[in-house]
Amino acid sequence: MRIGVMGGSFDPIHYGHLVAASEAAHRFDLARVIFCPTGQAWHKSTDRRAPAEVRYLMTVVATAADPRFDVSRVDIDRPGPTYTVDTLRDLRDERADAGLPAAEWFFITGADALAEILGWRDPEKVVEAAQLVGVTRPGHVLADPGLPQARVSLLEVPALAISSTDVRRRVAEGAPISYLVPDGVAHLIAKHGLYRT
Numbered sequence: 364m365r366i367g368v369m370g371g372s373f374d375p376i377h378y379g380h381l382v383a384a385s386e387a388a389h390r391f392d393l394a395r396v397i398f399c400p401t402g403q404a405w406h407k408s409t410d411r412r413a414p415a416e417v418r419y420l421m422t423v424v425a426t427a428a429d430p431r432f433d434v435s436r437v438d439i440d441r442p443g444p445t446y447t448v449d450t451l452r453d454l455r456d457e458r459a460d461a462g463l464p465a466a467e468w469f470f471i472t473g474a475d476a477l478a479e480i481l482g483w484r485d486p487e488k489v490v491e492a493a494q495l496v497g498v499t500r501p502g503h504v505l506a507d508p509g510l511p512q513a514r515v516s517l518l519e520v521p522a523l524a525i526s527s528t529d530v531r532r533r534v535a536e537g538a539p540i541s542y543l544v545p546d547g548v549a550h551l552i553a554k555h556g557l558y559r560t
């Protein structure tokens with residue numbers, strides 16, 4: 364069984380993420396895609412960022428209608444910074460504990476974020492644990508071209524013209540976010556007063 368792991372802050376989750384996961388599932392014949400919202404935001408400033416539990420909730424709401432999509436709390440519940448090597452180990456252990464057969468893993472994230480992962484903790488273990496899929500909008504140039512080619516694929520997704528940064532900026536400016544994020548996500552942003560200046 365081939366399983367995708369969609370790693371990201373999802374602050375907030377938007378249609379670009381959902382299209383990217385769907386494209387990756389199609390391209391790599393993935394039976395499931397597990398969205399893993401990151402835990403503590405250790406490598407970026409936390410102002411105007413949504414709390415982990417609200418990012419988790421937005422991800423659950425956004426993915427609820429698609430039977431291929433699940434959401435995991437592994438990164439939210441693990442104390443300390445989120446490292447991809449831990450994400451992949453915890454998901455593999457959960458599957459083994461449930462008595463399910465071993466799976467082939469595909470870690471999907473933004474192409475720029477992927478370049479960073481390989482510069483951080485245990486990159487060789489990450490590459491060993493999963494095939495890496497960097498999703499990017501067409502024409503985007505990679506920040507780090509030195510990725511190991513055999514284990515890394517790039518997938519161009521036009522819908523990734525949408526970005527979380529732009530959605531947060533639009534909310535702060537009072538601009539509409541309809542059709543950029545699912546309605547349920549827009550409702551949660553309004554309900555929790557997220558991203559306002």
Ligand code: NAP
Binds near residue numbers: 371526
């Ligand atoms: P980020 O720095 O917030 O995002 C960098 C770029 O990638 C942004 O343009 C972002 O767009 C895009 N992106 C992020 N996740 C995406 C996704 N799933 N699909 C499409 N585009 C995506 O990166 P991050 O969200 O914090 O981290 C991404 C993943 O890499 C997480 O799973 C994180 O745990 C992992 N990571 C691990 C390490 C490590 O192990 N040391 C280091 C860095 C990152 P949007 O803002 O629109 O999403």
